[in-house]
Amino acid sequence: MSKKPVRVAVTGAAGQIGYALLFRIASGEMLGKDQPVILQLLEIPDEKAQKALKGVMMELEDCAFPLLAGMEAHSDAKAAFKDTDYALLVGARPRGPGMERADLLAANAQIFTAQGKALNESASRNVKVLVVGNPANTNAYIAMKSAPDLPRENFTAMLRLDHNRALSQIAAKTGKPVASIKKLCVWGNHSPTMYADYRFATIDGASVKDMINDHAWNKDVFLPTVGKRGAAIIEARGLSSAASAANAAIDHMRDWALGTNGEWVTMGVPSNGEYGIPKDVMFGYPVTCEGGKYKIVEGLPIDEFSQGCIDKTLAELLSEQDGVKHLL
Ligand SMILES: NC(=O)C1=CN([C@@H]2O[C@H](COP(=O)(O)OP(=O)(O)OC[C@H]3O[C@@H](n4cnc5c(N)ncnc54)[C@H](O)[C@@H]3O)[C@@H](O)[C@H]2O)C=CC1
Ligand SMILES: O=C([O-])CC(=O)C(=O)O
Numbered sequence: 289m290s291k292k293p294v295r296v297a298v299t300g301a302a303g304q305i306g307y308a309l310l311f312r313i314a315s316g317e318m319l320g321k322d323q324p325v326i327l328q329l330l331e332i333p334d335e336k337a338q339k340a341l342k343g344v345m346m347e348l349e350d351c352a353f354p355l356l357a358g359m360e361a362h363s364d365a366k367a368a369f370k371d372t373d374y375a376l377l378v379g380a381r382p383r384g385p386g387m388e389r390a391d392l393l394a395a396n397a398q399i400f401t402a403q404g405k406a407l408n409e410s411a412s413r414n415v416k417v418l419v420v421g422n423p424a425n426t427n428a429y430i431a432m433k434s435a436p437d438l439p440r441e442n443f444t445a446m447l448r449l450d451h452n453r454a455l456s457q458i459a460a461k462t463g464k465p466v467a468s469i470k471k472l473c474v475w476g477n478h479s480p481t482m483y484a485d486y487r488f489a490t491i492d493g494a495s496v497k498d499m500i501n502d503h504a505w506n507k508d509v510f511l512p513t514v515g516k517r518g519a520a521i522i523e524a525r526g527l528s529s530a531a532s533a534a535n536a537a538i539d540h541m542r543d544w545a546l547g548t549n550g551e552w553v554t555m556g557v558p559s560n561g562e563y564g565i566p567k568d569v570m571f572g573y574p575v576t577c578e579g580g581k582y583k584i585v586e587g588l589p590i591d592e593f594s595q596g597c598i599d600k601t602l603a604e605l606l607s608e609q610d611g612v613k614h615l616l
Contacts, residue, residue, distance in 0.1 A: 293324035293357035295412070297372040299365075299403065300379025301329035302340035304527065305420065308534035309378070310344060314353040318538045319374075319545055326358035328372055330379065333363035365406035372411045374545075376537055377403055377431065380421025382528045383518070390608070392422050397612045400427040404434025416544055416580075417443045420537055424478045425556050425570040426608040432558060432570070433616045440568070444544070444582075445556030447482065447572035448536035449529065450474045453514045454484035461510070462499055464491045472496075473574030473585070474554040475563075475594075476601025477608075480515035482572060483597035488588060503593075511597075548577045555582055562586055563598065569605055 296313055300306050306329075312318065313325060329345070331337040341361050348359060362368035369375060380396040399421070407415060415438065419428035424445040432443035451474050459466045468491045475483040486506075489496035500506070521529045543553050552574045559565040562573065562584050574585040590598065 291323050293326050294373040295326045297328040297368050297375040299330040299377050302331050302337050304530035305378045305534050308531040312538050314356040316355045318541050324355045324357040328360050328368050330362045330368035365403050366410045369407050369411045375417045378420045397615055400430040401434045401615050404431035408435035408437050420446045429570040440558050445570045447474050447478050447554045447556045448540040449533055450482050451554035453517050471552050474572045475598050476572050477605050481601040481604045484514045543577050
């Protein structure tokens with residue numbers, strides 16, 4: 289018997305990430321090739337944006353996806369989130385050349401207070417929320433704090449793009465396939481302060497750290513390359529990452545919903561105090577997923593260099609939180 293459709297809300301649905309994301313959700317790449325979906329799409333109440341959204345929906349229709357069980361266009365968040373099982377909060381202003389993520393904080397924070405409240409009022413009580421819009425960690429924190437009736441662990445931020453970028457850099461450095469790399473993780477904020485950590489990573493059971501054995505490369509090449517990749521893409525394309533961001537969002541939700549078979553992935557999730565991170569800070573951690581739940585990998589040793597990196601990215605997150613406390 290075929291499965292009952294689930295409801296997937298996507299905000300910023302007519303934007304560039306939306307365009308790279310919706311077709312893959314509708315084709316079953318996110319929730320499985322046997323899972324019908326109903327897309328609940330939100331755009332700003334602006335004639336041009338709503339018209340563009342209609343155009344995207346016409347194209348979705350023209351794909352005749354067998355798993356696409358329904359589609360709705362909305363300009364009101366509460367209506368878009370009605371009974372939704374999954375919410376991908378993409379809609380926000382993206383960064384332009386020369387802008388840092390902190391510049392986006394003020395512009396985007398209000399969107400996430402409003403959307404957190406709307407989720408609180410109308411979404412499924414089991415909704416899984418992924419915040420993509422930047423600054424993603426703090427926006428997810430704002431949405432979580434604005435939705436007191438929903439479980440806090442239902443709110444997550446996207447660090448999967450950083451994780452995937454780190455995987456590709458390590459594959460290139462070691463000359464091994466991406467798929468052979470296990471136990472990589474990224475700590476902290478989705479920003480240049482993130483700490484991509486390959487100390488525990490293995491390839492065919494062998495230690496990646498021993499294989500690379502080059503602290504200067506880690507500090508001076510690897511971490512800046514991964515951390516500043518978003519800016520490098522903006523510099524090259526004149527626009528921020530879109531297809532790779534959509535791909536990371538698919539990876540994040542798929543793994544959360546369908547599980548990781550014991551493998552580590554990185555998710556930004558509210559801390560319960562793990563690794564000394566204050567409660568509720570939306571922090572990138574290594575996690576495993578099973579049965580629709582994620583679990584932070586605990587008990588990893590943190591050396592002095594790593595602690596310094598974690599302290600730095602935490603300090604940035606705390607200052608972002610401080611900058612939005614008047615909204616909460
Ligand atoms: N976490 C991550 O790894 C990444 C995050 N991003 C972020 O994702 C966000 C979206 O990027 P793009 O799709 O490239 O931007 P875009 O500008 O192409 O699209 C954003 C869309 O969101 C809509 N929007 C704005 N406010 C909205 C609201 N309150 N409700 C519903 N829709 C709204 C806009 O009308 C626009 O169509 C940006 O904040 C960007 O910085 C981008 C890449 C990676
Ligand atoms: O850098 C940006 O503004 C977009 C983004 O988050 C990324 O590509 O990592």
